[in-house]
Amino acid sequence: MDKLTAGLIIYRQPQESILVRLAELGRRVKDGDEGDKTALVNGVLGEVNRLLDIATRYGFDGNLWHSYLAFLLATVEAPFTLVCEKRGSSAGSVQVFAENDMAIFKALWDYDFAPWEKALGVRCFSVLSNYRAVAKPAQIYNKSVSDKVRELTAAIDGAKDAAAMYKNVTDFYAKYGVGMLGLNKAFRVSPEIEETGNLLEPITTTGDIRLTDIVGYESQKARLAANTEAFVQGRKANNVLLYGDAGTGKSTSIKAILNEYYDQGLRMIEVYKHEFKYLQRIIARIKNRNYKFIIYMDDLSFEEFEIEYKYLKAVIEGGLEVKPDNILIYATSNRRHLIKERVDDRPDFIDPDLHQNDTVQEKLSLADRFGLSIGYFKPNQKEYFTIVEKLAARHPEITLSAEELRAGAVKWEMSHSGLSGRAAQQYINSLLSAGKTC
Known part of the structure; x- marks a missing residue:
């Protein structure tokens, strides 16, 4: 041998x-x-x-x-x-x-x-x-x-x-x-990067969620899918910001997108804001590969004192090196403009900043660099009931009547996070875990 x-x-x-x-x-x-x-x-x-x-x-x-x-x-x-x-x-x-x-x-x-x-x-x-x-x-x-x-x-x-x-x-x-x-579909920045030099490590369990598993938000899902499909097919596509209320399916939609288009060459890299200093190295690692990469940033927002957003702006658009065609950035946030805004940012507020409008534009410019912004907002009560009922229908062992199901759903959302798809799923999980299915 x-x-x-x-x-x-x-x-x-x-x-x-x-x-x-x-x-x-x-x-x-x-x-x-x-x-x-x-x-x-x-x-x-x-x-x-x-x-x-x-x-x-x-x-x-x-x-x-x-x-x-x-x-x-x-x-x-x-x-x-x-x-x-x-x-x-x-x-x-x-x-x-x-x-x-x-x-x-x-x-x-x-x-x-x-x-x-x-x-x-x-x-x-x-x-x-x-x-x-x-x-x-x-x-x-x-x-x-x-x-x-x-x-x-x-x-x-x-x-x-x-x-x-x-x-x-x-x-x-x-x-x-x-x-x-x-061979893998998703990656994160290696926690041992400074010690070993290994930049990325595979995420081996990504789940099998699909867009059809997300109840409602049909127009939002369609816009996200259309942009991603253009990307994997080699056409022009935009960086995407999914913003809106918590628990409405923003992160779940992006995870579903990975599963929908993985077999067409899509890969995903999860990066948190404290890891933005590695973005240029990540891009250098993947820019010449025969795949399409989405750099995924979940729950992205910045306090006023945080400056990492400046590095992100340069990566998205503005640096000397052009962002490769096989890379897009998809982010989720509860904030439309990503950076915390204060009352003294209003134009009618008297502020010692001589160039207050420039300060405001600096804060807004990051969100503007996402060519596609898709809003996910809390459902009204009728929509919430629809979500609960459709989720329950996926579990034949849940045989509660519509009235019983709705009554329980109201009690659940009042004692938890309010009306949202997440609350609906948590309610269904509680029924299944407690065996209260009939």
Whole structure:
């Protein structure tokens, strides 16, 4: 195995990778280096443990060795793989190196670990070749990556030679992309960015909410969807500000948009205002990728003493570097103008500021840089009842009469946050959790 891995060019692995460390252990086994057999066994079992850790994080089962190799092929970001992401397979000198690596991976795919097991007195590789994972909910593993790697694994299993394997892998890049940004749908700024330098980390559980799951707000959803559809299709689109009352579905609409358009190449990055200092680095990281990125800012607002909004203004429009065409900013806020306004901002207020109008315009200019502003406002009582009834209809176990349902909904909103879609959902949740469904 060590001679195989030493021949990799495009897919060369770092020294700490499982593949390289197993290859070194395999060399020692082959050379009969059994001076400390216990150390060799412990080394192999340590790498098996790392394989099991990957399997748990990504929900792999079946042949874990094959899943691991497919995972490597799917996640290596190199010039060749990034070009394939945009254009698919293309002829050129680099193709020779890629085909060389595929021949090596094909040999690794079919590698026989039986001599290792005989020499070391272990059977771990036999178990890994037919691994049965414990069933677990999608919330505790990265299902987005798992599904794609499983698909690639199945395709390679059916490849009769390295040429077929090369086609399977390059077709996969063209369909799904490569690396973290290709295989995941949503990201956040890494909390360890200063220590590790890792800029983004995947959000592995994003939910499956759809626009049709949001009751009401049809015109708002239609405008948001139309803008996003233009964006993913490569047409001009606007940055979007969703503003209005709390609990009306602003954040939920944006989460639904991600699910609606993910399979068309949409990705989303969640950024909070204290992370705005990383915006330029984020843009540099994603601007040349073959996806459309929405930078999502939830509950965006600024107090008068906060100056982060100035950096955001420059990123949206105004800096020397033009914002790339594959990036938009979607934000939600309870404030229409984002920045706190005071009574002394009114034009009839006598203020020592000689250029008071300039001060007001400075505060308003951030919101103006969102080309599309969509208002979400609290429903009236009739609309609130409609939301409650439609949500209840999704749960056949709720058999309360319309009158009982409405009476309970009124009591709920009076003791909670008032009329809103959020209050309606919370009321339905309370019925389900308490078993008060009939």
